[in-house]
Amino acid sequence: MNSFNPDALKLENQLCFPLYAASKEVVRKYRPYLDALDLTYTQYIAMMVLWEEKSINVKALGARLFLDSGTLTPMLKSMEAKGLITRTRSKADERVVVATITQKGEELKKAAKAVPLKMAGCISLNSEEALQLYTLLYKILE
Amino acid sequence: MNSFNPDALKLENQLCFPLYAASKEVVRKYRPYLDALDLTYTQYIAMMVLWEEKSINVKALGARLFLDSGTLTPMLKSMEAKGLITRTRSKADERVVVATITQKGEELKKAAKAVPLKMAGCISLNSEEALQLYTLLYKILE
DNA sequence: TATATTTAAATTGTGCACAATTTAATTTTA
DNA sequence: TAAAATTAAATTGTGCACAATTTAAATATA
Numbered sequence: 127m128n129s130f131n132p133d134a135l136k137l138e139n140q141l142c143f144p145l146y147a148a149s150k151e152v153v154r155k156y157r158p159y160l161d162a163l164d165l166t167y168t169q170y171i172a173m174m175v176l177w178e179e180k181s182i183n184v185k186a187l188g189a190r191l192f193l194d195s196g197t198l199t200p201m202l203k204s205m206e207a208k209g210l211i212t213r214t215r216s217k218a219d220e221r222v223v224v225a226t227i228t229q230k231g232e233e234l235k236k237a238a239k240a241v242p243l244k245m246a247g248c249i250s251l252n253s254e255e256a257l258q259l260y261t262l263l264y265k266i267l268e
Numbered sequence: 269m270n271s272f273n274p275d276a277l278k279l280e281n282q283l284c285f286p287l288y289a290a291s292k293e294v295v296r297k298y299r300p301y302l303d304a305l306d307l308t309y310t311q312y313i314a315m316m317v318l319w320e321e322k323s324i325n326v327k328a329l330g331a332r333l334f335l336d337s338g339t340l341t342p343m344l345k346s347m348e349a350k351g352l353i354t355r356t357r358s359k360a361d362e363r364v365v366v367a368t369i370t371q372k373g374e375e376l377k378k379a380a381k382a383v384p385l386k387m388a389g390c391i392s393l394n395s396e397e398a399l400q401l402y403t404l405l406y407k408i409l410e
Numbered sequence: 411t412a413t414a415t416t417t418a419a420a421t422t423g424t425g426c427a428c429a430a431t432t433t434a435a436t437t438t439t440a
Numbered sequence: 441t442a443a444a445a446t447t448a449a450a451t452t453g454t455g456c457a458c459a460a461t462t463t464a465a466a467t468a469t470a
Contacts, residue, residue, distance in 0.1 A: 131384075134381065134384040134385070135316055135319055135377065135380060135381065135383075135384065136316065136320055137313060137316040137317055137320070137332065139384075140313075140316070140384070141391065141393075141398050141401060141402050141405075142294050142295070142298065142387065143313055143316075144402060144405035144406050144408075144409055145287070145290060145291045145294055145401075145405055146291050146294070146295060146309070146313075147333070147334045147405075147409055148287060148291075148405045148408040148409055149287045149288050149290075149291035149292075150291075150334060150457075150458095151334065151408065151409060152284050152287055152288070152408065153284070153288060153457095154457095154458080156284065157458090157459090166425070166426075167288070167426090168425085168426065168427090171279060171282075171285055171288075174277055174278065174279040174282070174285075175279055177277055178278055178279070183448085184448070184449065184450095185447090185448060185449085190279065191289070192289045192292060192293065193426095193427075193428090194427080194428065194429090194449095195448075195449050195450065195451090196427070196428060196429080196430095196449095196450080196451080196452090197426065197427055197428070198449090199449065199450055199451080200425085200426085200450095201425090201426080204425090219435075219436070219447095219448085220434080220435055220436085220448095221434070221435050221436070221447065221448040221449070222435095222447095222448065222449085223448080223449065223450095235277065238277060239276065239277065241277075242273075242276040242277065242281075242282070243276070245284065249283065249408060250407055250408060250410070251404065251407060251408065255404055255407065256283050258400065258404060259283060259287075259401070259404040259405075260283050260286060262393065262397055262400060262401040262404070263283075263286035263287055263289075263290045263401075264286050265392055265393060265397065266286075266290040266293065266294065266391060266392060266393065267286055267289055267290055267293060268392070292427075292428095295427095296427090296428080299428090299429090308455070308456075309456090310455085310456065310457090325418085326418070326419065326420095327417090327418060327419085335456095335457075335458090336419095336457080336458065336459090337418075337419050337420065337421095338419095338420080338421080338422090338457070338458060338459080338460095339456065339457055339458070340419090341419065341420055341421080342420095342455085342456085343455090343456080346455090361417095361418085361465075361466070362418095362464080362465055362466085363417065363418040363419070363464070363465050363466070364417095364418065364419085364465095365418080365419065365420095
């Protein structure tokens with residue numbers, strides 16, 4: 127085949143573009159709620175992992191969040207500076223840095239509990255559509 | 269109601285997170301194809317608008333791409349430096365800056381034509397799922 | 411028609427994101 | 441077990457992304 131769809135390069139025919147735009151819009155809508163917690167969006171998803179795991183090394187956190195050390199190292203340092211986590215080298219393997227949630231980090235969870243419900247109200251999908259979207263997105267990620 | 273779902277703050281229960289992660293992964297997959305065209309992803313979606321419209325002002329472009337002048341001004345300057353567009357002040361309204369595609373910008377379309385098909389091969393959705401995802405994402409954007 | 415308001419870009423400043431490289435520790439293997 | 445290869449974080453450098461402010465032009469209104 128040697129001809130191409132002439133509309134293939136139209137913005138409205140891209141799947142990537144609404145994905146890119148919707149992602150940014152949703153993160154933007156989080157901002158006022160997260161500002162109140164003094165968290166950025168990236169810090170918020172890192173805190174979700176830490177509220178669940180209590181302790182995790184940089185590589186494993188990166189695998190969960192699809193982020194590398196270039197993004198995580200400065201972010202974790204800033205979270206440490208705010209007292210939300212501690213960063214310690216693993217005794218068993220000095221290459222590994224472990225982030226551990228602090229009491230202050232645990233306590234932030236109380237204030238964060240209201241965020242998901244507030245956000246749900248900002249997204250114009252019903253629960254069936256949300257589940258459908260969730261499933262399709264994870265299909266891309268796997 | 270005064271109790272909350274205890275799992276509401278788990279990463280795996282968020283819709284925002286796969287949206288955020290999938291968007292980044294898809295943009296990352298574009299990189300090798302766009303590097304070959306000397307375009308960033310943001311420049312690529314701007315070029316899609318310009319291939320279609322030939323000429324557009326910054327505000328209208330921002331409305332199409334969900335981007336503001338803080339992002340567009342430096343990006344359009346860099347596209348101008350590469351010879352893909354010209355930037356001119358509107359005669360009718362000196363506040364308005366119009367980006368217009370050049371011959372070189374038009375010619376880049378030939379090389380770009382293969383990109384959408386290559387990208388489609390990178391996304392693990394069939395055409396029905398892709399349409400479903402497209403529809404859900406635009407529901408969020410409206 | 412002066413003055414106030416609104417509007418469009420540009421500028422400034424902060425924080426991601428990520429590729430590429432570096433550093434240091436650990437593991438392999440010759 | 442010494443050298444090579446691998447691995448985990450950190451570092452470096454570039455380019456978004458966006459809030460907030462500034463500048464300059466156009467429009468509204470007193």
